[in-house]
Amino acid sequence: xxxxxxxxxxxxxxxxxxxxxxxxxxxxxxxxxxxxxxxxxxxxxxxxxxxxxxxxxxxxxxxxxxxxxxxxxxxxxxxxxxxxxxxxxxxxxxxxxxxxxxxxxxxxxxxxxxxxxxxxxxxxxxxxxxxxxxxxxxxxxxxxxxxxxxxxxxxxxxxxxxxxxxxxxxxxxxxxxxxxxxxxxxxxxxxxxxxxxxxxxxxxxxxxxxxxxxxxxxxxxxxxxxxxxxxxxxxxxxxxxxxxxxxxxxxxxxxxxxxxxxxxxxxxxxxxxxxxxxxxxxxxxxxxxxxxxxxxxxxxxxxxxxxxxxxxxxxxxxxxxxxxxxxxxxxxxxxxxxxxxxxxxxxxxxxxxxxxx
Amino acid sequence: xxxxxxxxxxxxxxxxxxxxxxxxxxxxxxxxxxxxxxxxxxxxxxxxxxxxxxxxxxxxxxxxxxxxxxxxxxxxxxxxxxxxxxxxxxxxxxxxxxxxxxxxxxxxxxxxxxxxxxxxxxxxxxxxxxxxxxxxxxxxxxxxxxxxxxxxxxxxxxxxxxxxxxxxxxxxxxxxxxxxxxxxxxxxxxxxxxxxxxxxxxxxxxxxxxxxxxxxxxxxxxxxxxxxxxxxxxxxxxxxxxxxxxxxxxxxxxxxxxxxxxxxxxxxxxxxxxxxxxxxxxxxxxxxxxxxxxxxxxxxxxxxxxxxxxxxxxxxxxxxxxxxxxx
Ligand SMILES: Nc1ncnc2c1ncn2[C@@H]1O[C@H](COP(=O)(O)OP(=O)(O)OP(=O)(O)O)[C@@H](O)[C@H]1O
Ligand SMILES: [Mg+2]
Numbered sequence: 237x238x239x240x241x242x243x244x245x246x247x248x249x250x251x252x253x254x255x256x257x258x259x260x261x262x263x264x265x266x267x268x269x270x271x272x273x274x275x276x277x278x279x280x281x282x283x284x285x286x287x288x289x290x291x292x293x294x295x296x297x298x299x300x301x302x303x304x305x306x307x308x309x310x311x312x313x314x315x316x317x318x319x320x321x322x323x324x325x326x327x328x329x330x331x332x333x334x335x336x337x338x339x340x341x342x343x344x345x346x347x348x349x350x351x352x353x354x355x356x357x358x359x360x361x362x363x364x365x366x367x368x369x370x371x372x373x374x375x376x377x378x379x380x381x382x383x384x385x386x387x388x389x390x391x392x393x394x395x396x397x398x399x400x401x402x403x404x405x406x407x408x409x410x411x412x413x414x415x416x417x418x419x420x421x422x423x424x425x426x427x428x429x430x431x432x433x434x435x436x437x438x439x440x441x442x443x444x445x446x447x448x449x450x451x452x453x454x455x456x457x458x459x460x461x462x463x464x465x466x467x468x469x470x471x472x473x474x475x476x477x478x479x480x481x482x483x484x485x486x487x488x489x490x491x492x493x494x495x496x497x498x499x500x501x502x503x504x505x506x507x508x509x510x511x512x513x514x515x516x517x518x519x520x521x522x523x524x525x526x527x528x529x530x531x532x533x534x535x536x537x538x539x540x541x542x543x544x545x546x547x548x549x550x551x552x553x554x555x556x557x558x559x560x561x562x563x564x565x566x567x568x569x570x571x572x573x574x575x576x577x578x579x580x581x582x583x584x585x586x587x588x589x590x591x592x593x
Numbered sequence: 594x595x596x597x598x599x600x601x602x603x604x605x606x607x608x609x610x611x612x613x614x615x616x617x618x619x620x621x622x623x624x625x626x627x628x629x630x631x632x633x634x635x636x637x638x639x640x641x642x643x644x645x646x647x648x649x650x651x652x653x654x655x656x657x658x659x660x661x662x663x664x665x666x667x668x669x670x671x672x673x674x675x676x677x678x679x680x681x682x683x684x685x686x687x688x689x690x691x692x693x694x695x696x697x698x699x700x701x702x703x704x705x706x707x708x709x710x711x712x713x714x715x716x717x718x719x720x721x722x723x724x725x726x727x728x729x730x731x732x733x734x735x736x737x738x739x740x741x742x743x744x745x746x747x748x749x750x751x752x753x754x755x756x757x758x759x760x761x762x763x764x765x766x767x768x769x770x771x772x773x774x775x776x777x778x779x780x781x782x783x784x785x786x787x788x789x790x791x792x793x794x795x796x797x798x799x800x801x802x803x804x805x806x807x808x809x810x811x812x813x814x815x816x817x818x819x820x821x822x823x824x825x826x827x828x829x830x831x832x833x834x835x836x837x838x839x840x841x842x843x844x845x846x847x848x849x850x851x852x853x854x855x856x857x858x859x860x861x862x863x864x865x866x867x868x869x870x871x872x873x874x875x876x877x878x879x880x881x882x883x884x885x886x887x888x889x890x891x892x893x894x895x896x897x898x899x900x901x902x903x904x905x906x907x908x909x910x911x912x913x914x915x916x917x918x919x920x
Contacts, residue, residue, distance in 0.1 A: 491716070
């Protein structure tokens with residue numbers, strides 16, 4: 237890292253001793269420590285330490301610069317260390333002396349024991365904080381029952397529901413790494429051994445042959461009511477009988493196949509059944525108006541206006557109605573409420589569903 | 594009991610799942626396929642730094658089926674569907690589980706399903722009104738076949754799905770890249786409906802013989818129906834149990850079914866949490882193991898690829914000093 241090498245040269249200016257490789261890592265430790273503690277102080281609920289080398293590098297450089305302004309003190313401290321102790325301890329001391337502002341305040345008076353003690357204390361503090369944060373993050377994890385409450389599936393007065401996160405770059409995933417020789421893969425911090433797939437084309441086709449011998453099947457295309465007999469020119473293998481009490485399938489339908497297909501293909505405009513219902517209402521109103529019975533029936537004027545709206549928008553297409561007398565039958569009995577729910581009155585189940593939140 | 598039914602369908606004694614021959618017919622060595630002497634070179638199994646190449650004709654109509662219930666069809670549909678959307682493909686997921694629909698719950702879209710294909714067929718609404726667009730990934734849409742308590746007229750159950758696929762092909766916003774159908778369990782009317790429009794199938798199995806027997810039968814039915822492109826997802830795999838020889842390995846499963854592997858999904862407690870949230874785990878951050886596996890499966894589905902190597906067991910990771918700091 238560039239910043240570290242700069243820092244090293246800075247240190248070398250101050251201290252005549254040679255600096256060992258242990259220093260960079262020590263630097264990283266103490267600087268990250270400071271980043272961490274600063275973050276923690278600023279916002280105690282912040283519970284995730286990000287290891288961002290770039291950021292840390294910058295901070296580290298900054299702190300080195302700060303310290304170099306207090307040069308004379310540092311130099312004295314550094315040379316003392318060289319005299320008394322081995323290379324390792326002195327470099328360690330030098331690092332601590334140069335980099336930790338907390339130490340800067342006190343290092344004039346106290347010896348190395350105190351510094352080491354402080355280090356241990358800080359390490360201990362760090363461990364405690366980490367344990368605390370990991371425990372805390374365990375509490376507000378996502379996907380708990382609280383989410384069911386939030387979605388209205390469960391009733392409860394629970395609070396503290398966290399927001400879901402989006403993970404949105406599928407093309408760059410740092411959590412998956414494959415080893416160079418492809419023999420293992422690291423996912424989510426765990427390493428898995430890989431074994432090659434051994435299935436061959438021949439085995440695959442053997443299985444296919446075995447299955448084609450074992451199972452002869454034709455997908456049923458004809459569904460008839462239980463008890464009905466098979467129509468003449470139909471392959472009996474493709475017929476499936478549906479009992480009247482089948483949980484979700486039925487053979488009865490109030491709509492014919494061609495019309496159903498048209499409904500599926502319809503791209504614009506008013507859906508067929510809504511249209512039919514409105515037309516039926518319109519006819520009813522028309523009949524009422526023709527008979528001049530509007531007042532006698534006790535229809536209040538606001539209701540009458542409700543009836544008139546569909547009348548105007550759908551007055552042009554009458555010929556469709558004549559094709560479907562059975563539907564008109566249904567819709568004739570429709571109350572005004574049914575134009576809020578586009579279901580026919582005999583379709584209880586679905587209107588129930590609609591009203592469900 | 595399934596056995597009498599099975600032997601009725603299958604007079605052939607060589608069938609490896611028929612009751613008496615099942616345990617013996619497997620040579621014991623197949624239980625440890627990764628101890629085979631000559632290891633073939635493993636090619637890379639994971640892809641990340643590029644957009645997957647869509648192969649095959651669009652729309653790719655894929656049915657996700659299993660035979661046995663509760664093995665993870667709906668979970669797979671939701672996660673693969675949203676993965677595909679994340680990879681930039683337009684996806685329509687069809688919940689064809691007529692009796693017990695729950696794809697909408699897994700996706701967290703349950704409050705937005707006002708209309709279903711049932712209402713479309715009936716003329717209560719148009720198809721575009723019945724499609725529920727996901728707000729997280731706008732190129733993902735959900736279509737439910739019917740309301741839990743309404744009865745689907747079987748006269749045009751399967752046909753209706755073909756019409757729906759046709760209508761989606763010709764719609765003005767363009768044909769979707771993928772139509773993924775969540776199939777109900779069993780081989781009843783719902784299954785028949787769900788597989789009708791499909792060109793390819795994904796078979797979800799768990800590494801236990803009950804699931805495998807059903808899967809084999811369903812594969813047979815799909816092949817009879819002309820769906821030849823069948824790949825499997827092995828779900829709820831536990832490497833610790835496999836190592837202890839308490840669970841069949843993925844390679845054992847493959848040896849029994851003879852199907853190409855689309856994905857291997859580990860057992861993961863995040864699955865239930867993501868169900869609670871209505872937030873498929875492929876959208877989790879940080880991603881979980883199962884989420885990554887689903888994502889990779891989606892990747893292979895796009896490229897019509899299959900797995901060349903499987904993860905067999907966990908190795909202890911050498912942890913550096915700084916891993917303590919989450920590095
Ligand atoms: N990889 C997994 N790890 C842990 N749990 C899982 C996993 N996959 C699925 N499950 C759990 O298994 C249960 C069934 O899953 P799912 O509903 O997807 O199955 P299904 O095949 O669609 O069922 P059905 O046949 O009823 O439609 C769910 O509770 C889900 O949380
Ligand atoms: Mg399901």
